[in-house]
Amino acid sequence: xxxxxxxxxxxxxxxxxxxxxxxxxxxxxxxxxxxxxxxxxxxxxxxxxxxxxxxxxxxxxxxxxxxxxxxxxxxxxxxxxxxxxxxxxxxxxxxxxxxxxxxxxxxxxxxx
Amino acid sequence: xxxxxxxxxxxxxxxxxxxxxxxxxxxxxxxxxxxxxxxxxxxxxxxxxxxxxxxxxxxxxxxxxxxxxxxxxxxxxxxxxxxxxxxxxxxxxxxxxxxxxxxxxxxxxxxxxxxxx
Numbered sequence: 001x002x003x004x005x006x007x008x009x010x011x012x013x014x015x016x017x018x019x020x021x022x023x024x025x026x027x028x029x030x031x032x033x034x035x036x037x038x039x040x041x042x043x044x045x046x047x048x049x050x051x052x053x054x055x056x057x058x059x060x061x062x063x064x065x066x067x068x069x070x071x072x073x074x075x076x077x078x079x080x081x082x083x084x085x086x087x088x089x090x091x092x093x094x095x096x097x098x099x100x101x102x103x104x105x106x107x108x109x110x111x112x
Numbered sequence: 113x114x115x116x117x118x119x120x121x122x123x124x125x126x127x128x129x130x131x132x133x134x135x136x137x138x139x140x141x142x143x144x145x146x147x148x149x150x151x152x153x154x155x156x157x158x159x160x161x162x163x164x165x166x167x168x169x170x171x172x173x174x175x176x177x178x179x180x181x182x183x184x185x186x187x188x189x190x191x192x193x194x195x196x197x198x199x200x201x202x203x204x205x206x207x208x209x210x211x212x213x214x215x216x217x218x219x220x221x222x223x224x225x226x227x228x229x
Contacts, residue, residue: 031215033214033215033216033217035217040221040222041221041222042116042203042205042219042220042221042222043157043203043217043219044219045216045217045218048214048215048216055214056214056216058216088155090157092157094215097214097215098208098214098215099215100159100162100215101159101215101217102159103149103156103157103159104156105154105155105156106155106156108155
């Protein structure tokens with residue numbers, strides 16, 4: 001059974017650019033949640049996708065958007081990058097919207 | 113509003129000492145889940161335990177034990193005979209119970225545990 005994978009591992013962008021992060025959910029899981037973890041902080045919930053539709057969103061601006069594909073993999077897109085977007089982005093998959101979450105290794109984004 | 117507070121920012125112990133990590137939570141829900149995760153330097157969150165709000169029994173798993181007290185809204189985590197491999201950031205988290213709309217996790221700010229040899 002393959003666990004949750006994320007790509008890329010690390011990414012460096014400049015302010016104003018756009019970025020796409022990818023997540024492959026664990027086999028059989030239909031729900032993906034994204035979290036942002038700033039340095040020295042706990043992860044903050046960005047949004048959740050369930051069966052290809054957004055199912056809940058945290059306190060993040062619209063320039064944070066996502067997609068979930070028929071195979072339940074997911075993308076997180078961030079437009080107009082700001083310096084404060086520098087963080088570890090974690091993806092978690094679960095079986096159904098209320099199941100236990102399994103986390104991927106994260107993508108570390110640096111915005112210069 | 114839901115909130116998780118981990119007042120201890122950093123703890124340093126010597127190997128074989130016992131250490132307790134504190135967690136206090138706030139929620140208006142009558143049913144909820146509480147969690148502990150470990151985050152080693154690699155960054156991946158490692159699941160340690162999930163506890164339903166209806167189950168106040170303490171739990172022990174090897175050197176790990178958890179003390180859930182609903183009366184004080186606390187869910188503390190104790191490591192007995194700590195080892196260097198226990199060095200990591202530990203997060204306490206809260207989520208709605210089954211039947212809620214999502215399983216989004218509300219995390220505390222974490223406690224950095226450093227175990228010295």
